[in-house]
Amino acid sequence: MGRKLIVIILMTWMSVSSMAQLPALNNTDNPRTKALNNYVYFINESIHGMLIVHRLLENFNLDINKYVDLESFQINFYSNKDLPKDIFDDPENWFYDTSPYEWYETIVKDNKSLSESESSKLLADATFLKNIIGDINQKRFEIEGLITDKDLTDTDQLQLVYDALESCVDLFESFYTGQKRLERSLYALNPSRGYYKTLEPVYRDFRSVLSALRQKEDKGIDILVRKFRSSVAAYNPTGGNTQRAIAFHQNNLVSQLNKATESINKYQANTPPPKEYEMYGIHYYYYNSDVINKFNRYGSGVVFEMNAILDIMNEDAPRFSEMPHYYKVIYPRKLERLKVLEGTQEPLASIPVSLEGRTIKKKEEGSIKVDAELIEVEVYDHMIQDGDIVSLNFNGEWVLKRHKLTSQPVNLRLKLNPEGKNYLILHAENLGQRPPNTMALSYRAGGKKRQYIMNSDFNTSELIEIITQ
Known part of the structure; x- marks a missing residue:
């Protein structure tokens, strides 16, 4: 498949399924609020880039398993040669209007609107995340090099590839840990207000369900799902706003919430994942694919729609952050001891x-x-x-x-x-x-x-x- 066609397909996959003109990101007149929300958009765009690498890692894993005793599935259709050298820099704007690194530069520039102590702590947390996504980007080349250069019929050399994949498990988890630390600081400085408070219960309860899926906490998830359904039912999609652009995104939001409810229903009914995800298990599939696609932007999820509404309204309020995927290495049975x-x-x-x-x-x-x-x-x-x-x-x-x-x-x-x-x-x-x-x-x-x-x-x-x- 040609590189140009790959890029077109990827951009279509990662674009928002909307014919409306997208609002300017972080649209607010308050310089302090804008400075704080820069961090949220940096988190979100970093998560979008991590998704691309995540899919590459899944393919690398499944590809090397065929050297042992597992059938290989092609979950994705692209490789490193089809992508920019740095997924998170993206100077040609393949995947972002504003890349994660550009958001980081904006953070540094706008931090003058914050106190020195606030700026110092937040910037340190953002730099921690920036370093992690840089490491994640490098891993995709390191692992590809190992697969190309090593004799994968030799167990010891094959183990080097699995070890490199395992290091990515830690990187993805470290990002999420750092993200939560940064979020706690942000929302302490930028409390809930305005129309954000109307959207917040739906966001909070949806994220709680996702967190339970991520942590495999089946006990108690029924209570979280009921709370989520109640908050969805209580949400008023008009909220007194008649502006056409706002109504468009509110309708999209309701549609995605309904789709999310359907996906969660399938999980609760123990509906098995597709064949290519059977080895990963039900929690991995529903968190990393079926449910999170209705939450994060790529899948045109609820977070994008909520932030679009707030930006069109020029709300002096926080913005919502997405949740990163987690990664898991799959081993053939003959290598379970590794x-x-x-x-x-x-x-x-x-x-x-x-x-x-x-x-x-x-x-x-x-x-x-x-x-x-x-x-x-x-x-x-x-x-x-x-x-x-x-x-x-x-x-x-x-x-x-x-x-x-x-x-x-x-x-x-x-x-x-x-x-x-x-x-x-x-x-x-x-x-x-x-x-x-x-x-x-x-x-x-x-x-x-x-x-x-x-x-x-x-x-x-x-x-x-x-x-x-």
């Missing part, structure tokens, strides 16, 4: 009390005590091999699903959260020949191999806490 497994990446304040309708019982006689954030554990059938089938949950994420235990250990590399709780839960899928299901778990700490025996049946799942010392 995989670094992660649970929910947000710090967990407490351990769960139930899982899929069963009571969770915390192991009383001990916990796994380690001195590193990356640990290896082995799981296997205890004593007599009697057909036990189990699932294993690590920090809210299934790291083994319907696995038949044998005397042959399965090795799992677990990346612990540096803050909050860490745990493993044994979940019985059958009772074997000699109930309850019994699993041995061993690990090394302080140079010694240690072992715990865990039990589970159809009423109770056992939890063991992991403590870093």
